[in-house]
Amino acid sequence: MSLELPIDPRLLQRLSEAERRFAEVDEQLADPAVAGDPQRLRDLGQERSFLALVSESGRALQEALDQLEGARELLDSADAEMESLARDEISELEARLPALLDEVRERLIPPDPLDDRPAVLEIRAGTGGDEAGLFASDLLRMYRRYAERQGWSVELMNVSEGIPGAIKEAVATVRGRGVYGKLRFESGVHRVQRVPETESQGRIHTSAATVAILPEAEDVDVEIDPNDLRIDVFRSSGPGGQSVNTTDSAVRITHEPTGIVVSCQDEKSQLKNKNKALKVLRSRLLDRKLAEQESARAAQRRSQVGTGDRSAKIRTYNFPQSRVTDHRIGLSTYDLESVMDGDIDVFVRALRLAAEEERMEADE
Helix, strand or coil: CCCCCCCCHHHHHHHHHHHHHHHHHHHHHCCHHHHCCHHHHHHHHHHHHHHHHHHHHHHHHHHHHHHHHHHHHHHHCCCHHHHHHHHHHHHHHHHHHHHHHHHHHHHHCCCCCCCCCCEEEEEEECCCHHHHHHHHHHHHHHHHHHHHHHCCEEEEEEEEECCCCCEEEEEEEEECCCHHHHHHHHCEEEEEEECCCCCCCCCCEEEEEEEEEEECCCCCCCCCCHHHEEEEEECCCCCCCCCCCCCCCEEEEEECCCCEEEEECCCCCHHHHHHHHHHHHHHHHHHHHHHHHCHHHHHHHHHHHCCCCCCCEEEEEECCCCEEEECCCCEEECCHHHHHCCCCHHHHHHHHHHHHHHHHHHHC
16 A cells, blocks of 8 residues: 555554454354354354444445545646546545544454443542532533433432532443443543632632442352341431431441442332442442452552542543543543533543553553
8 A cells, every 4th residue: 555644554454354354254154053052153243243343444444545545646637627626535535534544443442241231330529628529410410411422321329419519429320332331431530620609719629529430240240248248227318209218228238358338328118229239339349350350450440539639630621721631641622511511422432442552552
């Protein structure tokens, strides 16, 4: 390929390998022996679905590259009208290529078994007092709006409120296609810079809130010994239905070996609250297990999520400048209003691509 384009040769190599594997999978699916093995058939079917998307994007990219090469050859044409048409086509193709490349990179990311899991979303107010609680509430709304855009559902498990409009802590389960895979890189300390409504001097304050995204655990992922649990019941607090504040329906579960504590008071039924709390506990234990297996990820999560300190930030929301910056990848957008309304896909996609780039470099 003679074109001077910023295309990583590794990308083209991986596309070629994907095409070759795509053909192999089709051959295996046609084998009668595979048809008689339901598990093998299911695994190959899932792999084929992944490779089909890669192949589709790869062919679209190659077609655009071929068209661009052809258009550039026409630049030397003696026909002025033909040369003008070629320049227009080159401009159009060069404008399309970045999006095609991003789509290829994204589709080349190998699926993680956890990607389609529901996610447990935990948000806690950090440094900054009441303003941190207000920001935590804003983040909860941001993720709920993002979930709406994705067609996901959000089920609140537990909310601890502060001053009106603020939350100290919120725990929710997000369900839908690709939830954990898209949200997993949101874990960390989110920092806000703005003038609080209560600030009479117009001074900008800096506050923080922590976000943790945990894959929802299945029963087979984590075994819990009932003897390791201390279960307390108490009366729910905060807004609720007629019987929420009059019965001991809220449940607090302490996992004594790890010291992890989970509370749930969303339901009127003590049993339902207990079951919900157990689900959250399983997710936290699974996240702990995964973190132990991936020491680098464990260190990152402890530094970013564990404290709520302003210095351990992953993203800053600067209201005076209408700027949102993700410090891990140096990406900024100047449309803060849209981001706070749930339009965070620019960060979600960029973080997934950056993680894949790091993985590729580590494999070399």
